Amino acid sequence: NAGVTQTPKFRVLKTGQSMTLLCAQDMNHEYMYWYRQDPGMGLRLIHYSVGEGTTAKGEVPDGYNVSRLKKQNFLLGLESAAPSQTSVYFCASSDQVRGLDSPLHFGNGTRLTVT
């Protein structure tokens, strides 16, 4: 049972380059999330989705875009990477039983460095 899978695990980008982080879940969860983790700042929500074809902004959405074309996948895009986007990115999913209060299942993270 794979759970939540993130690809790639590591990436180094130059300032101004673009990339897409892929998240896939096999638990048939309705809700999916992208967080970033920075030292001393915990996890901050970038964007989330409550169902296929829907997305919503979180706490720190600027510089990122997302798409949820299929229920099992949630893509996070950086159009023009900046050094401030150096971080560890976590994808998570949850069922909708308790709505946005449902417990999250996390992937293992993508470590992104922007030089």
Place this chain on the structure above:
Amino acid sequence: GEDVEQSLFLSVREGDSSVINCTYTDSSSTYLYWYKQEPGAGLQLLTYIFSNMDMKQDQRLTVLLNKKDKHLSLRIADTQTGDSAIYFCAEGTGRRALTFGSGTRLQVQP
């Protein structure tokens, strides 16, 4: 807006009890969670408590909730070296995604 605060570091000796504390600001929080993050991995759900409960016990873990003071704690009995990790508390109201604290790094010394 909502805020969740944790101390950054805790060091204990193996066999002792660990108590990790968390405070939050949203008085309408419904569920409160504790997650564990081991090096190089994602967060794993440890336990949770509903806001109408004062305490929840799950084997070595005890969660205490003081709703009046908006204070949550996680007690780990007989702490082992395998408990060394970062522990995050998180809270939610059901109307927005969970808000996480900054994490407490627990170091267990043999």
